[in-house]
Amino acid sequence: MREDQTELEKKARDLLHSRGVEIKDIAELVYYLQAKYFTDLTMDMCTYNVNRVLAKREVQHAILTGIELDVLAEKNQLSEPLLNIIQRDEGLYGIDEVIAYSIVNVYGSIGITSYGFIDKQKPGILNELNDLSSGKIHTFLDDIVGAIAAAASSRLAHSYAGDLNGQ
Numbered sequence: 001m002r003e004d005q006t007e008l009e010k011k012a013r014d015l016l017h018s019r020g021v022e023i024k025d026i027a028e029l030v031y032y033l034q035a036k037y038f039t040d041l042t043m044d045m046c047t048y049n050v051n052r053v054l055a056k057r058e059v060q061h062a063i064l065t066g067i068e069l070d071v072l073a074e075k076n077q078l079s080e081p082l083l084n085i086i087q088r089d090e091g092l093y094g095i096d097e098v099i100a101y102s103i104v105n106v107y108g109s110i111g112i113t114s115y116g117f118i119d120k121q122k123p124g125i126l127n128e129l130n131d132l133s134s135g136k137i138h139t140f141l142d143d144i145v146g147a148i149a150a151a152a153s154s155r156l157a158h159s160y161a162g163d164l165n166g167q
């Protein structure tokens with residue numbers, strides 16, 4: 001763990017863990033997205049880029065906001081009709097995706113196409129999060145996790161091209 005982690009970053013990481021999402025799960029999504037473009041891609045490179053994305057304040061804010069709404073919905077502590085919309089993960093409700101865009105935008109447009117792709121494919125942890133039989137509400141979390149993976153993919157691609165300047 002980096003020593004310069006802020007309290008906010010620690011909280012965001014703890015929240016992901018508490019909802020069953022590990023860094024390794026997100027790194028596997030990055031690998032899924034990028035393995036076809038980089039033949040020498042390793043899980044270490046994927047993990048490194050996920051950790052860099054999680055260090056961004058916009059990303060931490062999105063995690064805190066989305067997971068809070070999921071947890072409140074799980075405890076029936078939101079008002080209607082929002083409670084029902086979030087509990088059912090209603091198809092026409094797109095605010096979970098709007099929150100995800102605040103993450104994918106951090107590293108530019110490759111993140112947006114990767115997010116759309118992975119949101120449709122739902123590999124790995126995304127499939128688990130979408131399993132409604134678990135009794136858990138992950139209306140926001142699935143989009144957030146997909147968006148972190150997409151942003152990390154975009155970061156990886158840009159850093160390969162050498163144009164990130166340490167962002």
Ligand code: MG
Pocket residue numbers: 089096097138139140141142143
């Ligand atoms: Mg969703």
